[in-house]
Amino acid sequence: MRRLPVFFVIDCSESMVGKPIEAVQDGIDFIMSNLRTDPYALETVYISLIAYAGIVRTLVPLTELFAYRDCELPLGGGTHLGKALDHLGKEIDRSVMKTTAEVKGDWKPIVYLFSDGRPTDDYEDAIQRFKAKYDNKVTVIALGLGQDVDFSILKKLTEHCIALDQMDQDYIKGLCKWISASVVSQSISVGQNLDKQDLLPLDERYMHLAKQKLTFRKSQADDRTVTFVGRCQKLHHPYILKYSRNLHYSGLSDLNINVYNFKLDTCEAISEDYFSWTDQTAEKPKINTSVLEGWSNCPHCHAETAFAMCACGNLMCYDGYSELVICPWCQRQISFESSGGDFDLSRGQG
Template structure:
């Protein structure tokens, strides 16, 4: 079977509200999830998993700009800086979901949004830009809300599917579990060709694509 790319894009909130334990745990969780992503890629030889990372604060920046094969991917820690301009980030992602630069015969991309706050810009304009691209409509989307201040309404709109749920990460343990799930289950969903050969169809997400219940310890830190 022809090897087809799965583009996985982390969209990470690195605003000042992430300072301290949150940003440290985010870096740790993604770094620890990379071997599991490599294992998922190994089990899906028909798909080539390519990773990149976009961060957003007062501006959006490609932290890792080039689509990098997961086999050679090395995590580079992100740092906090500025406000929460989610719209800028979504516009940047939308530009990458056009064809080109996306190849015509890719599998569904994965967009994984992680945030602990509320956007300070016109973020819906950026979301509409994603939705206006063919690959944006087809994408498997995951949203993780860190702590009590994360705007779950914004994250739910990003998912664009009422049957999907925002993953709540209110402690280091929950964040690690959420990142691990997003790094594996979403990739598995994206790696499966759509039934009937119609990418982006209404039934593109398998029933198994549902966030898990995240257990926690009573003595764990709560954000």
């Protein structure tokens, strides 16, 4: 039986923290459980799951659908799309069976690539390499999650670019219903010895073909999201603060004067795995606290603030009254004083 390989390549960058990554996790689980109810899919579909952040790893190698086991999506700093494409190419070469004189190989693989922003690595050469080798051998469908996706980049990779304007549970589930229906449709086609991979009609309530070509300034960090990693002073467990770009002031329309800052979106506990998924060699840009709005309690011990900085430059939580505390990063004994001044702080890549 010829197989239908389906690759899910998931953006697990730190800008996905909170509800976005939870919604995608639920969506992937929904796709798998839904596909298992279809006899055509069970007979032909093989699934692989690849996650990319500051590094890229295969979470599930190409596996028969019934044998697929749910796995937890990670979180890390950076959005290395270029490395993800190189890694995907190696996985395709390694696991997809080619047609020979003796045997017919697998059906044309389908790739669903999820992204919520733009790459933070050198992606141009990787896109060219992937296109040169796999353009007619693989169907790539790029799924842009939210309003900050740079489709000018994704359109260099594939003509199939689908936009989701929101990233809540309903929108992600609507997208994943469409994906599962698409995979079932394709499995039926290959079951009838047809190699047809046209896109199914989109549910316009949740998604649409991306026509706009927004271009963002190229940098080593996300322009629309600012993230910081701290540690609980009492328990030493890590957490992440995510700030999203916010229109702070809008002047007269004819002057076109807009002032933006970054407003606190969420503060979430994270696991130590975050550091293994983060590119530790990447440049750590700085941002001034004057453009940040909002604060949070520590998600671990519920201390008064999760935004206290040690002299070592790292964030920790602080209960607001202890005279001396131990920094969970550098282990030095320190004391805090309230300061009304702004300061520069290293941020994540997003």
